[in-house]
Amino acid sequence: MSDPILLRARGLKNSRSLSTYCRLGGYSALEKALSMTPAEVIEEVKASGIRGRGGAGFPAGVKWGFVPRDTAKPKYMICNADESEPGTFKDRELIVVDPHMVLEGIALASYAIGANTAYIYIRGEFVDEAQILGKAIAEARRKKYLGEDMLGSGYDLDVHIHRGAGAYICGEETALIESIEGKRGLPRLKPPFPAVVGLFGCPTVVNNVETLACVPHILERGGAWFAGIGTERSTGPKLFCVSGHVERPGVYEAPMGITFRKIIEDLCGGMRGGRKLKAFIPGGSSAPVLPADLIDTAADFESVAQAGSMLGSGGLIVMDETVDMVWALENLLAFYAHESCGQCTPCREGSDWAVDIVRRIHRGQGRQGDIETLHRIARFASQGMTICPLGDAFCGPISSFLEHFGHEFEEAISKASSMTAKALPILPVQSDRELFGL
Amino acid sequence: MTEPMTSPLVVASPDEVGDVTFDRSMDAQIRGILKRYPNQDAALLPVLWLCQDRWGWISPGIMAAVGKRLDLAPAFVEGVATFYTMYQRRPPGKYLLQVCTTLSCQLCDTSVLVDHLKQKLDIDFGETSADGLFTLVDVQCLGACGEAPVIQINSDYHTDLTVEKLDALLERLAGQ
Numbered sequence: 001m002s003d004p005i006l007l008r009a010r011g012l013k014n015s016r017s018l019s020t021y022c023r024l025g026g027y028s029a030l031e032k033a034l035s036m037t038p039a040e041v042i043e044e045v046k047a048s049g050i051r052g053r054g055g056a057g058f059p060a061g062v063k064w065g066f067v068p069r070d071t072a073k074p075k076y077m078i079c080n081a082d083e084s085e086p087g088t089f090k091d092r093e094l095i096v097v098d099p100h101m102v103l104e105g106i107a108l109a110s111y112a113i114g115a116n117t118a119y120i121y122i123r124g125e126f127v128d129e130a131q132i133l134g135k136a137i138a139e140a141r142r143k144k145y146l147g148e149d150m151l152g153s154g155y156d157l158d159v160h161i162h163r164g165a166g167a168y169i170c171g172e173e174t175a176l177i178e179s180i181e182g183k184r185g186l187p188r189l190k191p192p193f194p195a196v197v198g199l200f201g202c203p204t205v206v207n208n209v210e211t212l213a214c215v216p217h218i219l220e221r222g223g224a225w226f227a228g229i230g231t232e233r234s235t236g237p238k239l240f241c242v243s244g245h246v247e248r249p250g251v252y253e254a255p256m257g258i259t260f261r262k263i264i265e266d267l268c269g270g271m272r273g274g275r276k277l278k279a280f281i282p283g284g285s286s287a288p289v290l291p292a293d294l295i296d297t298a299a300d301f302e303s304v305a306q307a308g309s310m311l312g313s314g315g316l317i318v319m320d321e322t323v324d325m326v327w328a329l330e331n332l333l334a335f336y337a338h339e340s341c342g343q344c345t346p347c348r349e350g351s352d353w354a355v356d357i358v359r360r361i362h363r364g365q366g367r368q369g370d371i372e373t374l375h376r377i378a379r380f381a382s383q384g385m386t387i388c389p390l391g392d393a394f395c396g397p398i399s400s401f402l403e404h405f406g407h408e409f410e411e412a413i414s415k416a417s418s419m420t421a422k423a424l425p426i427l428p429v430q431s432d433r434e435l436f437g438l
Numbered sequence: 439m440t441e442p443m444t445s446p447l448v449v450a451s452p453d454e455v456g457d458v459t460f461d462r463s464m465d466a467q468i469r470g471i472l473k474r475y476p477n478q479d480a481a482l483l484p485v486l487w488l489c490q491d492r493w494g495w496i497s498p499g500i501m502a503a504v505g506k507r508l509d510l511a512p513a514f515v516e517g518v519a520t521f522y523t524m525y526q527r528r529p530p531g532k533y534l535l536q537v538c539t540t541l542s543c544q545l546c547d548t549s550v551l552v553d554h555l556k557q558k559l560d561i562d563f564g565e566t567s568a569d570g571l572f573t574l575v576d577v578q579c580l581g582a583c584g585e586a587p588v589i590q591i592n593s594d595y596h597t598d599l600t601v602e603k604l605d606a607l608l609e610r611l612a613g614q
Contacts, residue, residue, distance in 0.1 A: 074476075084579060084581060085579070086540045086541055086542060086578070086579040086583070087541070087542050087579070087583050088581065089581045089583050089584055091581075092582065123581065124487075124522070125536075125580055127593035128593070128594075128595075158474075160474040162483065162484070163484065164522070165483055165487065165522030165524040165525055166522045166524035166525075167521065167522050168578060179483065180480060181479060181480050182479040182480045182482035182483060182510075182518065183479075183518060184517055184518055184521040200476055241583065241584060242584065243542035243545070243546075243583035243584050243586060244542055244583075245545060249583070249585075249586070250584040285540075285541060315583070317541060317542055317545070317583075319545060323545070328541060331539075331540065331541045331544055332541055335540050335541075335578050335579065338578055339578060
């Protein structure tokens with residue numbers, strides 16, 4: 001395995017201090033970029049081919065290019081540190097290990113789009129991490145890497161931290177913007193896209209922590225260098241966060257295109273207790289589940305999509321042969337039912353009804369027709385039927401669990417007592433709790 | 439990694455936060471928050487955080503005072519405060535046990551910890567133990583899945599927990 005790039009400081013003493021960061025070459029990319037034009041910075045990032053690490057995989061340089069240059073309005077840069085996708089914990093690692101790498105990325109992105117104010121939106125639970133970032137900002141300001149007249153270039157940038165307060169949906173960029181504006185985190189209709197009408201009605205770019213952490217390296221060593229890592233269309237190094245039934249769960253850095261087998265068997269030391277792999281979720285809980293025989297799939301955007309799932313955030317959840325897939329789907333759907341913002345009917349109702357049905361099947365009270373109903377919900381709440389992708393996020397698991405592990409659901413239903421099954425109506429989640437004495 | 443020593447929450451009684459005014463230090467902090475944004479509506483989340491740090495929860499009286507200070511309708515403030523799960527709308531115990539119950543933690547036996555906690559403290563989710571020390575809540579993914587199972591106590595993460603580790607931890611907290 002090649003030397004780590006993003007996690008190069010992991011394990012070093014005082015890895016998060018400014019002096020350590022500078023000793024490893026930190027902030028030299030910023031110095032270099034401030035002598036370039038913003039357009040040149042964007043070109044370099046475009047040349048790297050880097051795609052967003054938050055889940056959607058949109059090319060970051062292209063996103064920056066959408067910001068209008070000739071507007072009188074202020075522009076905003078937002079770093080999305082609302083890491084809430086189940087199975088994802090890489091941004092936290094980056095912040096804890098090397099906060100200045102993230103800050104330098106924010107400074108470079110802000111300069112490229114012409115923003116003088118940047119916000120870091122960090123999930124409310126990350127209290128220590130917000131403090132780490134706050135300290136790093138103060139340190140960087142003292143050395144003129146942030147603040148007024150950065151490094152004597154005449155460019156000013158203020159970076160503020162905005163803490164979330166417990167809402168998965170605020171990881172969606174327009175909900176995040178609403179949340180900074182002091183509102184409930186309800187996603188906005190697009191278009192207009194944030195690059196044109198974003199925070200406070202002004203052009204805004206939202207990038208994930210990991211995406212931004214790649215940017216200093218791209219500027220320092222060149223877009224072509226970055227594009228040479230990974231695969232042709234999924235470039236660069238990627239952080240994979242592995243959780244569940246492996247010997248050594250954690251955050252690992254590897255070039256895009258490494259296989260899931262290598263991640264699980266080599267990096268994570270194989271399955272816990274020597275058990276057999278049953279299934280894995282390759283990119284955070286919203287990514288469709290894949291069965292064990294697809295373990296040789298390469299972890300890049302195209303290969304995972306071809307296998308029927310998505311690379312998403314790189315959050316790999318590993319399940320061994322002991323896992324009851326009806327139970328696992330119930331757990332995931334409970335998450336989405338809880339986190340749906342309630343704005344769009346298909347998602348609000350669909351997620352509640354789906355968890356209700358799967359919970360009923362799991363409790364041994366499934367009915368004939370339940371699987372068809374789940375398929376219907378998945379059709380009715382996905383693919384553009386909702387404002388944001390949360391609809392797709394819970395339908396992907398439904399469809400994929402049924403596709404690969406449908407027999408477990410059928411078996412649970414066929415074992416259910418026909419008496420109870422007939423006697424029980426389908427009810428929303430809250431009533432369901434009372435009914436089953438949960 | 440050594441586990442942090444979590445300090446107890448300062449929790450105001452409902453009477454103390456029935457009718458709220460901001461003292462000089464809090465008002466100075468609010469003015470500091472307002473400087474970060476081009477309009478004062480955006481200060482709502484950070485000001486609610488400030489209040490929760492000060493009083494331990496967000497009472498109706500606090501919402502009214504925040505609305506007045508930021509020139510927002512009381513219903514709007516309540517709408518925001520109720521949307522986000524981390525703003526406590528009832529006074530919690532001194533230690534808020536926030537157990538992650540999402541898949542990665544569940545795969546690593548969180549439910550064993552949950553059963554143990556419920557039995558030991560004789561409470562269900564959403565309840566506070568009789569001695570007023572511990573409030574138990576179930577939360578969604580805490581974003582530390584590699585160290586599952588995870589419980590956040592007040593603001594600190596406690597990771598790779600077992601029943602034994604949890605017992606020792608609760609004992610230390612109860613004793614301080």
